[in-house]
Amino acid sequence: MLTDRRILLILSGSVAAYKALDLTRLLRKAGAAVTGVLTAGGARFVTREALAGITGARVHDDLWAAEAEIGHIRLARWPDLVVVAPASADLLAKMAHGLADDLASTILLATRAPVLVAPAMNPAMWEHPATRANLALLQARGVQVVGPGVGAMAEPESGPGRLSEPxxxxxxxxxILSPAGRPLAGRHALVTSGPTHEPIDPVRYIANRSSGKQGHAIAAALAALGARVTLVSGPVVVPDPPGVTVLRVESAREMLAACEAALPAxxxxxxxxxxxxxxxxxxxxKLKKAPGAAAPILEMALNPDILATLSRHQRRPGLVIGFAAETEKVVEHAREKRLRKGCDxxxxxxxxxxxxxxxSNTVHLVTAGGVEDxxxxxxxxxxxxxxQRIAQALG
Incomplete structure (x- = not known):
């Protein structure tokens, strides 16, 4: 699939840099030509000789090298894609702010090729507001992101920031490089995820048990197929999917307003x-508990039905998909819900x-044509x- 594609692979400083060697092997096996660039930090974890041996090409690491006749501009113009893996917090910050004090950052500032970054860093560094702001700025400029994953780190701790697997x-x-791999390019997808919190008082609220893991994964999967994704998320602790616009809400009414504002989709x-x-x-x-007093009586009101509203909206999306979380008669209730809500x-x-x-999850896809278990x-x-099923349906 990558035959004759030219990949410029930049390795920055991270203990996970060894994975870039496995990535290089996979790229070469897929038919790509790979040229490596090492930052000073990257060279502390991977040697020039190891990277050159796998790429079969000269490795570049010095902006001022006398023998670098190809020059940083020619390196920047050469690839079909620039891949930064691992991408450290430092290099992401340089990219975001246009700094160019070494060969890697100079190439990234000069290239016209698409850029893919695979972040790798300590969880505290990944979650720092500066890193998140830098990444958001890069994504707004079209830089694409894969990962990071969540798991054990080099330090005796675990969390988000782990370099994605090769x-x-x-x-x-x-x-990125295969049109067939981005069948949803040019499409806008609206995804909701997580629970809503409905306040009782300033301290307490009514909620569901959703973690947001499934909805966030769907947003990431649609983005990976090329869609422009708007994710409207209730309160969750899972990381934002890369390459996705996230709108954070609390209540059902806020979620509906955010969904309508995101249309058309x-x-x-x-x-x-x-x-x-x-x-x-x-x-x-705050409702106070008085000794001997009865529990407060809460008068309830019905929340807006977001799925039904979008299914019958004047700007209805072409494909509307709902979820049915059931504890009994799962498929029977889902069939009835699809008809009642008016979704596809x-x-x-x-x-x-x-x-x-x-x-994990075990689901049944209920459509007008039947049920897929x-x-x-x-x-x-x-x-x-x-x-993938959505991409097939949209042709």
Whole structure:
């Protein structure tokens, strides 16, 4: 798939830089020509000789090298794609602010090729507002991102910031360079995820148990297929998917307003677990428990039905997909829900076990044509399968 494609691979300083050697092997096996560039930090983890041996080409690491007759401008013009893996917090900051004090940052400032970065850093560095702002700025300029993953780090801690595995980075490269790998390019997808919080008073709220893992995975999978994705998320702790515009909300009414503001869209996937009811009049003060007093009586009001509203909206997306979290008669209830809401598909799942907050899901795709029973899969795999199914439906 990558035959005769030219990849400029930049390695910055990270203990995960060794994975770039495996990535290089995969790229060469796929037919790509790879030229390596080492930053000073990258050279502390991977040697020029090791990288040159795998790429079969000279490795560049010095902006001022006398023998660098190709020059940084020619290096910047050579590739079909520049891949920064691993991308350290320092190099991301240089890219965001246009600094060019070494060969790698100079190439990144001068290149006209698309750029893919695979961040790798300590969780605290990844979650720092400066890093998130730098990445958002780069994404707004068209830089594409893969990862990072969540897992054990070099330090005795775990969290987001782990370099994506080489096959995942390879898939992202193929998606960028292969039109067939981006079948949703030019499409706008609207995705909702997570729970909603409906206030009782300034301290308490009504909510569902959704973690947002499935909805966020769907947003990432649609973006990987080339879609422009707007993710409307309730309160969650999972990281934002890369390359996705995230709108954060609290309540069902806020979620509906954000969805309507995001229209028009070609695709709507309503994966959020929206609270059906809210307290009609939330207290402005904390409700106090008095000795011997009865529990307060909460008058409830019905929340807006986001799925039904979008399904019958004047600017209805071409494909509207709802979710049905059920504890009994899963497919029967999902079929009835699809007709009642007016949506095109329902993704139904049995949540009587540990699905909410868990890592896997067993779903049934209910359409006008019938029911597809999918096996138990990791939530990321469910998302990828659904995204591919959406791409097929949109032709």
């Amino acid at each position: 096959p995942e980075i390879l898939a992202a490269i193929e998606a 070609d695709i709507a996937v309503m994966a959020a677990a929206v609270a059906d009811w809210r307290v009609a009049q939330a207290s402005t003060q 598909w329902i993704v139904a799942n049995d949540v009587s076990g540990g699905v909410m907050g868990g890592e 999918w096996p138990e899969l990791p939530k990321a795999a469910v998302a990828e399968r659904l995204a």
